Amino acid sequence: MARSLVPSTAFADAWIQVDRTDNPGFFVNLLDATRARLLERARKSPRQFFAPLALSRGLEVLDVGCGTGDFLRLLAPIVFPGKAVGLDLSETMIAEAVQRSAENLKNLSFRVGNALELPFQAGSIDRVLATQVLLHIPDPWRALAEMKRVLAPSGLLCITEIDWGTVVVQSSDNKLGRRFSELACRELRNALIIRDLPGRLRDLGFNHIVILPEVEVAQDLDAFYT
Secondary structure (H helix, E strand, C coil): CCCCCECCCCHHHHCCCHHHECCHHHHHHHHHHHCHHHHHHHHHCHHHHCHHHCCCCCCCEEEECCCCCHHHHHHHHHHCCCCEEEEECCHHHHHHHHHHCCCCCCCEEEEECCCCCCCCCCCCEEEEEEECCCCCCCCHHHHHHHHHHHEEEEEEEEEECCCHHHCCCCCCCHHHHHHHHHHHHHHCCCCCHHHCHHHHHHHCCCCCCCCCCCCCCCCCCCCCCC
């Protein structure tokens, strides 16, 4: 019996079942659009962009929920000959990441896997990245515990999330603009998880937590449409 498709518009379910949606390619395009500004900064100066990770040659790096692998491709040369591994629940995303990385360094690899059961030995990873992925995971605290398990004693965990409760969309109809913000908080599974992270990380045993807040302003009239 064929499995029913998950509507691409049902964000809470679709992001953890990309391969079962009616249009998996939509999510690849969505990542490209929403990460374009961040990637532009990273490409200008990878070493400066990844400076908070204190990267060096020989480190083992894991990107959980790597998507199309764009950030990991920029990071891999910095840690060479150390390994840079990208893991994502979606076969569509991993296939796209592999295709885009065809000519990249030999220390870069991608695999399908679940953040709730990371296929790595305890204490084997020097740096773990989780970029805009915890907001989609049904049990983000279990995923964080897994990241802590595979992280080396002297390792670093880098989490990047958006506080969707602070998103402001300007519209000719002010009420409509507010509805966009409300929609984001309602439709994304863990839209406000960034507010709980410091306390939860301390509960997991992280004792050196650094928070680097950023404000992103898009001045193009069609920025939200894109």
